[in-house]
Amino acid sequence: MPEYPEGAALNRQHQPNPSAAPVQRLRVRYAKRGRLRFTSHRDIARTFERALRRAGVPMAYSQGFNPHPKVSWANAAPTGVASEAEYVEVQVVEEVEPEALRAALDAALPPGLDILEIVQSGGGNLPERIDASRWRIELPGVSPDRLEFAVAALLSATSVEVERLTKDGKRLLDVRPALVSAQVDGHSSDAGHDAPGLSQPCGILMTVVRQTTPTVRPDDVLSALRVVADLVPPVPAKATRMAQGRLEDDGNLVDPLSPDRVTED
Numbered sequence: 094m095p096e097y098p099e100g101a102a103l104n105r106q107h108q109p110n111p112s113a114a115p116v117q118r119l120r121v122r123y124a125k126r127g128r129l130r131f132t133s134h135r136d137i138a139r140t141f142e143r144a145l146r147r148a149g150v151p152m153a154y155s156q157g158f159n160p161h162p163k164v165s166w167a168n169a170a171p172t173g174v175a176s177e178a179e180y181v182e183v184q185v186v187e188e189v190e191p192e193a194l195r196a197a198l199d200a201a202l203p204p205g206l207d208i209l210e211i212v213q214s215g216g217g218n219l220p221e222r223i224d225a226s227r228w229r230i231e232l233p234g235v236s237p238d239r240l241e242f243a244v245a246a247l248l249s250a251t252s253v254e255v256e257r258l259t260k261d262g263k264r265l266l267d268v269r270p271a272l273v274s275a276q277v278d279g280h281s282s283d284a285g286h287d288a289p290g291l292s293q294p295c296g297i298l299m300t301v302v303r304q305t306t307p308t309v310r311p312d313d314v315l316s317a318l319r320v321v322a323d324l325v326p327p328v329p330a331k332a333t334r335m336a337q338g339r340l341e342d343d344g345n346l347v348d349p350l351s352p353d354r355v356t357e358d
Contacts, residue, residue, distance in 0.1 A: 112154060112160075113153070114153070114186070115153040115184035115185060115186060116186060116188055117187075117188045117189065117214075118182055118183070118184050118185075118214035119182065119183050119184075119185065119189070119191060119211050119212070119213055119214065120182050120211065120212050120213075120214050120350055120353055121181045121182070121183065121195075121198075121210070122180055122208075122211075122350060123179050123180075123206060123207060123208050123209055124175075124176060124177050124206070124207045124209055125170060125174075125175055125176045126175055126207065127204070129203070129205030129206055130170075130172075130173060130175040130176075130205075131172060133172045134166070134169040134170075134171075134172070138164070138166065140202065140203065141164070141202070141206070143201075144198055144202045145183065145198065145201075148194075148197040148200070149197070150194065150197075150198070151185050151186050151187040151189070152164075152183065152184070152185060152186070153184040153185055153186045163183065163184035164181060164182070164183050164184075165181065165182045165183075165219070167180040167181065167182070167220045167337075167349075168180070168220065168223050168304060168308075168337060171312075173332075174310075174311060174334065175331070175332070175334070176333060176334035177209075177333065177334065178334055178335060178337045179334075180223070180337065180349060180350075182214065182219050191211040191212055191213055192211070195210065195211040198211075210350065212353040213353065214353055215352055215353045219349060222338065222347070222349035223304065223337045223339065223349050224303065224304050224338075224339055225273060225301055225303045225304055225337070225338065225339075225340040225346055226301070226304065227299070227335045227336040227346055228311050228314075228332055228333070229297060229299055229333045230298040230300065230311055230315070230330055230332045230333075231296075231330060231331045231332075232295060232298065232326045232330045233293065233330075233331075234293045234294075234326055234327035234328055235295065235327075236293075236294045236296060237277050237278075237294065237296045237297075239296065240277050240296030240297075240298060241296075243318045243321065243322035243324040244275050244298065244318070246321040246322045247269070247275065247318055247321050247322070248272075251269060252269050253269045253317040253320055253321055254266065254320070255268055266313060268309050268314060268316070268317040270303075270305070271302050271304075272301075272303075272314070272317075273300075273301040273302065273340065273344055274300060274344050275298060275299070275300040275301075276298075276299055276300075277296055277298060277299075278296075293327075298314075300314060301340070301344060301346070315330055336348075337349060
């Protein structure tokens, strides 16, 4: 397997044949931070594909009249939401060293899209390893006590329907079945300093949400808090996905890349 200097283009000099069969699948965990959280998934996908070309990654392509690089996304976060745990899989026609690819691809992406880890696939289906997400939701101007009251009301309910605006109009969505756990961060009283110009306390909600169809998003959880407890933050909340993975019986999430790391060892 060839190795490349950190930050350098991968295998550009070999000019691999993009129509060749894939010889390696690589799974990428990346973060979406800062202003990039307001970028749509479509734009992120385009940026990612441009970065793959810029880094000289020997990508495999689909066949047909309009071939596309073989890039598969898993449960992308919605627009306006930050994330520390986004996943994508790429297929290449020549083997590359994962850490060299991580460095080169990270250098080719704009600040805010940060490549955290790349591992070689050990087989199986990546999306099947993801059935829940852990979210951190900051609510500036909402005291922890007020948030705890609202969360208790939400957890005690058996059904909480909220309205979501879709391209086909408004639809009702029951949030409660997807909500695995929810608790207020014990250190949230100091979090208000993270919000510019805001000296009030900031409640922080940590919640695990099961992946359902349709997907329950952080804004749906906030709408549910408004329904059950009339909780409306005075300024927009900030949501960050902290982890994704397979949900265990005890409520913990199994890292979707764990089996691949075991295979590499």
